[in-house]
Amino acid sequence: MQGVWVALLAFLTCGYFALAGFDYGVGALLRVVGRDERSRRAVLRAVTPFFLGNEVWLVAAVGVLFGAFPRLEGELLSSQHTVFAVLLAGLVCFTVAVQLRSSGWDFLLVGGALVVAVGWGVLLGRVLGGPVWLWGAGMAVVFWLHGAVFLAWRLSGELRARATRIAGVLVLPGAGFAVAAVVTAGSVPRPAFGVTAVLALASLGGVRVALRAGRHRVAFGCSAVLCALPVVGVFGARSVVTASVMADVSSLRVLTWAAVVVVPLVLVFQWATWRMSRAAR
Template sequence: MELTTVWFCLIAVLWIGYFCLEGFDFGVGMLLPILASDDRERRVLINTIGPVWDGNEVWLLVAGGATFAAFPEWYATLFSGFYLPLLMILVALIVRGVAFEYRAKRDDLRWKARWDLAIIIGSYVPAVLWGVAFANIVRGVPIDANGEYTGGFFNLLNPYALLGGATTLLLFLTHGAMFLALKTDGRVRHEARSLAARFGVLAAAVAVAFLFWTQVDSGNLGSALLFVAAAAALVGGLVAVGAAREGWAFLGTFVAIALAVAGLFVALFPDVMPTSLADGTSLTTTNAAATSYTLKIMTVVALVFTPLVLAYQGWTYWVFRRRIAVHHIPEQPARLPAA
């Protein structure tokens, strides 16, 4: 296999990892105002992802970094063309990240409510915009013969892309509810289960519509098989949550997201950013790639470090495997000054 193809696959794996992992912590953030009824319950939700959300987010940095290193032209066009949406995602992630830390630093309900709002907005904005961005990449955007994006911001808000945004939004909401059903106990767990089932049905309907549209517009045999498998996994997850089998249910949405994203990348290949212009040039794994020397070095690095990263991130989830309920939440966060 060509090194450029290897790196296309590796970047796909990084994005899959990112959406499967941060997907549920976005979901938890979005469910904060829906699922939790008081401050204790809100803290139950936040503490399920407390030790892991930042590690999940590194998958995005590495996906972006790998794109920059392996396909510099892809990175250049993507980050210039999608400048404003990516800026919005970045600001949302910054505000969301500090909000987790800051909300517990004062015992003041107004202070906490303000940071909760930051967590909520900071979770909804990227959950929608990632879908919009990926839908646009697969559909094709105006790229001229020099490989430059020539559309504007509103060009990105077409019906197909908005459907993509709705798909990621609902999938992540469902995924987050599945995660909470698996990681909490008491009222929150039961509520999470029923919300997972309700959001799940909606997510399945919207996702099938989006994936069908994708398949008709830009699909191939491989993507068709992956999309069908993704839909089956989602349905399997919904059946499992109905039967109160929370582990299987979470695995269902996890696999569904992984397969759907894999399908999008298969539909994209060998392009990395197809053009929608008749006289434009699509960016492909070949014309957007770095030199083979760069790719070789990075392949060695990836082969050594990827198993290591997976091992210790997996270990983190094992260390914090215990379910959390309201009685596990200490009265005050540790080390809070009295004044």
């Protein structure tokens, strides 16, 4: 029972990073890919249909964290309250700016996306024991790469070419971050070092090869895996997610009935979002 809930929390958190990661990447790159108001609107139109659906993963993951991992939630909030406060502010600014966007909202949109990307990196660095500056900068690069790959897939013409060039430039610093993060993450068991590094470098190589071949969906899949790998590192750490931070078995049994209903709804909602967007293109 406990293993099932650990796997569920890992799955939902990986889904959030893999999907919402490109939201923040696109937001941060708004004025880099979009050089004028018309192109910026095209950039936002590409991501807007997916925006709320991607955030559902975070809501579901937080619900699982509060319900099934009450002690872990308490430890994280008490020890990392400043990081969470900054993250929440960034999320609010970014969400509001996307919904109410005009040229005057660009500062909050881009700034909110950057704050969220760096904030998640800082939190991961503190949990995994790596330098927080490395993780903050590195996760920003990873989300930018993911956003650029998404735009290369969903846009066309000069905007696609520009997003492709940006993604190509970001592959090398992404590789540097992947290696440095794995080496410096003190909470990750040693045998996991090589596996995580290989997966990260393989994902980055897949992004480069797929973009050159015009296989944008494959490139997007590779960058999504790259975004999710830090979460895998957290759940692979020795002392982060253990039985001691979980609710008792009787509580987990009750929560399982809610999960049986909620998790399929999250998956169906996500599927419907992508399905309708594909039909609208």
